[in-house]
Amino acid sequence: MRIDLHTHSTASDGTDTPAELVRNAAAAGLDVVALTDHDSVGGYAEAKAALPAGLTLVTGAELSCRVGGVSMHMLAYLFDPDEPELARERELVRDDRVPRAQSMVAKLQELGVPVTWEQVARIAGDGAVGRPHVAAAMVELGVVETVSDAFTPQWLANDGRAYAEEHELDPFDAIRLVKAAGGVTVFAHPLAVKRGRTIPESVIAELTAAGLDGIEVDHMEHDDVARARLRGLAADLGLLTTGSSDYHGSRKTVALGEYTTDPEIYGEIVRRAFGAFPVPGAGG
Structure with missing residues (x-):
């Protein structure tokens, strides 16, 4: 089984x-x-x-x-x-997911990553937007090779440079x-x-x-x-x-x-x- x-x-x-x-x-x-x-x-x-x-x-x-x-x-x-x-x-x-993702996008832009909210929203579609969608946008842009590579202190890991807290x-x-x-x-x-x-x-x-x-x-x-x-x-x-x-x-x-x-x-x-x-x- x-x-x-x-x-x-x-x-x-x-x-x-x-x-x-x-x-x-x-x-x-x-x-x-x-x-x-x-x-x-x-x-x-x-x-x-x-x-x-x-x-x-x-x-x-x-x-x-x-x-x-x-x-x-x-x-x-x-x-x-x-x-x-x-x-x-x-x-x-769930209600906090959109402003959180938008905050991560803003932090990435400050770090020189040309990700946009429109790109992340397109990737998320009807799903509850989250870090993997932001990471997928980074993959599309060639910033990282895989979604997992975005979950590091350099980028989106907990307390990473582009991390944003959410209601938990x-x-x-x-x-x-x-x-x-x-x-x-x-x-x-x-x-x-x-x-x-x-x-x-x-x-x-x-x-x-x-x-x-x-x-x-x-x-x-x-x-x-x-x-x-x-x-x-x-x-x-x-x-x-x-x-x-x-x-x-x-x-x-x-x-x-x-x-x-x-x-x-x-x-x-x-x-x-x-x-x-x-x-x-x-x-x-």
Whole structure:
């Protein structure tokens, strides 16, 4: 059983539409795929309608958070998307995405990069605009070779020269809100050091005490040393460990299913959730 619990569509900053994503997931041999767009549930309906037979969809979102001045992402699975308090917080984050992206464009222009807001808006289309769209504009201009190359201190990494802060949830509030909506929380790519400062292990312990369910271990931005460290931490704290591609379509080199989650861990995530349930494909 092959399970990928972290993917993005055009509802945020991926390049596959939700329908294309689930079809591509099935073609990649996945049995389960989670749709976790940034602070958005906008792709759910299209993904469900197109869901191929044999593929199960886990609904979710990747929530933008900040603690101690450090940005982090919280994967939330199988929560009730209509729960009003969590929906209101997601909307606040989404509403801040346009002025934030415009601020990054202005900073890049000050650094001599001829990116324009019109270019970034064209790349984002109907999705929730974010840093990858700004990075894609930099690729178009030949400033960097890949989107990942833009996520450095020189450019768009957390606290980088062209970084701009956004409205972000306190992760303790995020855990509380997701739990109240019947969902399960997993700290995404906690040791992705290329993006900037990371959360100390002491804070991960505090998040665990507040109800954090797991941490994402097998991820393209974690080397073997980081993965071993995270597995040890998870064992010490009693956290679930997941593996995921963090697929963004052509915006990143990672493929669907390149990293996967153990079926027993997936079963435990489903067991803990009560806000929503996995959707089995009916040949959409």
